[in-house]
Amino acid sequence: MYASRVRCLNRHLSSLLPELLPSHPSILAHRLPSQNCRLYTHQSTAQSNLFIHQPFSTQAIMADDDNNTNNSSASANDDGNNKKGNKQRKASKWQALKKKKKEQKRKKLAAANGVTDTTPDGKKRKFNTWNKKYDEGSVTPHEGSFAHPEMQKLFDVKIVGEDVVSEGETDVKSDAEKKVEDGTESLAAATEVSVTEATATTEASATSVDTDKVPKRKLACLVSFLGSNYSGFQINSLTKSLHAEIELGLYRAGLISKSNFGHPNKYSWSNSARTDKGVHAAAQVCSFKGEMIYHHEIDGFAKQLDAMREKVNECLPDDVRILDFERVTRTFCARTSRDKVRYQYMVPSFLFCSPDEARKAFAADDVGAASLTDKKMTPMEASIRVQDDVSPDVIKAARAELLNYRVSQETLQRLRDGLKLFEGTHSFHNYTRRIGADNASATRYILKFAPLEPVLVPGSEDQPETQWVPVQVTGQSFLLNQIRKMISAAVDHARGVVSTERVTQSMSKDCRMKVNVAPAQGLFLDRSFFELYNKHKVTNAPKHGNQPELEMLDWVEEDEKEIPAAVRRIEEFKNQKIIPHIVREEALEGNFVKYLYAQDVLYAQELYSLIEDDKDKE
Secondary structure: OOOOOOOOOOHHHHHHHHHHHHHOOOEEEEEEHHHOEEEEEEOOOOOOOOEEEOOOOHHHHHHHHHHHHHHHHHHHHHHHHHHHHHHHHHHHHHHHHHHHHHHHHHHHHHHHHOOOOEOOOOOEOOOOHHHHHHHOOOOOOOOOOOOOHHHHHHHOOOOOOOOOOOHHHHHHHHHHHHHHHHOOOOHHHHHHHHHHHHHHHHHHHHHHHHHOOOOEEEEEEEEEEOOOOOOOOOOOOOOOOHHHHHHHHHHHHOOOOOOOOOOOOOOOOEEOOOOOOOOEEEEEEEEEEEEOOOOOOOOOHHHHHHHHHHHHHHOOOOOEEEEEEEEOOOOOOOOOOOOEEEEEEEEEHHHHOOHHHHHHHOHHHHHHHHHHOOOOOOHHHHHHHHHHHOOHHHHHHHHHHHOOOOOOHHHHHHHHHHHHOOOEEEEOHHHOOOOOOOOHHHEEEEEEEEEOOOEEEOOOOOOOOEEEEEEEEEEOOOOOOHHHHHHHHHHHHHOOOOOHHHHHHOOOOOOOEOOOOOOHHHEEEEEEEOHHHHHHHHHHHHHHOOOOOEOOOOOOOOOOOOOOHHHHHHHHHHHHHHHHHHHHHHHHHOHHHHHHHHHHHHOOOOOOOEOOOHHHHO
16 A cells, blocks of 8 residues: 655656665565556555655656746745845945934034034924035136136126125124123133024024025026127136126126036036137027026016026126026036027128139239248138238228129029038038047038028218128037138139039048138027927926926027017127127228138138148158
8 A cells, every 4th residue: 555655756866766775774675567666665664655656757757847947936036035135134224324424424514513403493404515615615716717816816807795794793793702891701601602692693594594595496598799809608717708707797696606606517507509719699598507586576487587687687798698597407408408509600792702803902912912822821821921911001992892892693592502512411520620530520410501691781981881691500519610611611612712522522531621711700609499308398398297487498480470589689689789790890800801811812822722641741
């Protein structure tokens, strides 16, 4: 009789089991022929325990493998759970340790500041140690900011209200000194009273700061400026930049605190474009964290922003204007959130005259021109030679003859065809500096490049009216001097100096070519686009309760829509400030006349010539 029946073992155990069990003296092995199995009995027990080992079948092997797999996976799960539990326990211990250290640090800061570690309403007091690091003077302001003493001395800028002592501290000190001087109280008692009163005053001021604290918001700022008096927009050491000028205006208006003044990273500054020296802008966009100075005085977020705009403009010079403030999301960055940008270049019509007409206008300097053209020179050398060797009388006489030139429709069509060649994705290594064809940053994408209709700018008593051709280019981003070099090549294409094949060849990676640079005085930033940001904000608005304070950055004119107030301000600044300034600057300095002299007289032989590599020369 069989007492129990056991499960099948794997093949290896089936071959080893009959050899191992009979070696034990108390175990007997019997063959059961009828069942083709082997019977194992144990003699020491009263009731024999029988173990039957049956032959293996395919189903038994598969079932056994499945059971082993399930057991191994279960053990693996147990090991994973154990590891996960260990990690969680370690993480919880680490978090508890961090929390303990944070509490100890907070109590030390409270003791150092002479206040309790809790507010009067029972909440834990917060201490901004990051700002304290800057307040202690361990980090100096940026050398290009007017917060730096060297910048203040260099440009004679005075910062008012830097060292301010609170009235409470003055009163406490004076009372304690009076009591000691009068002899009515000992020095120790007076000191103890003064410390107690100072602690109470500090706690009261901390409570008032908590209740009347001015909130900060991430803002987008629309700026227009004339760049003639600045070294460019980007802040640089010991130079007067537009960023430094705008930062000073924001600080004086109260939008940037004293602790943040001179540290652009603390107020998260970013600008959509970096304009070169002498370049203007009608719609530059910047983003920063600004203090809402009218939060407790004016109801309505839009009215607060409008009042802030007027306040900042009072603290800025006339050549820099804030046109609009808009609240944006916390992750907004003016540089990375910008989809595309549009520049405009004002080309005087006399630049389209033929080389023979240009040389004829400079007939008074024929002798000097003949000697200069014998020597090869770079565009920089040519511009320097113009400044040094060409007399103001020659420039004035040539300008008087060239001002009456008017561009024809055929020339405008050739200009359109030449500008069209730059559209699309190309390598612009010949249209910038210090970047080779193998550099990936030389490849840029231009969406649109086209001229507008010519405009007549009224003159003055001693100056006749002049004709100008506005040219607009829209792209994702541009290289240094890229737009000015493309304008120079397109104008030469329109006047027949360079062929279409030559311009196309200049954008091939295996070509190095000399291209001149048009004057910076005719270029200005016209628009910055944030279409993707607007699209995402509209899509995600229901998730955030629609947030009525977050407006669209629609600083672009659109058909069949009402023109926003900010766009009207842009057009007003462009038509009343930038374009008249360009015309006035040309009348006084003659930059375009000097450029034409260098283009057709000094540098004519070297333009659009191929540059041979040093390896080829060897």
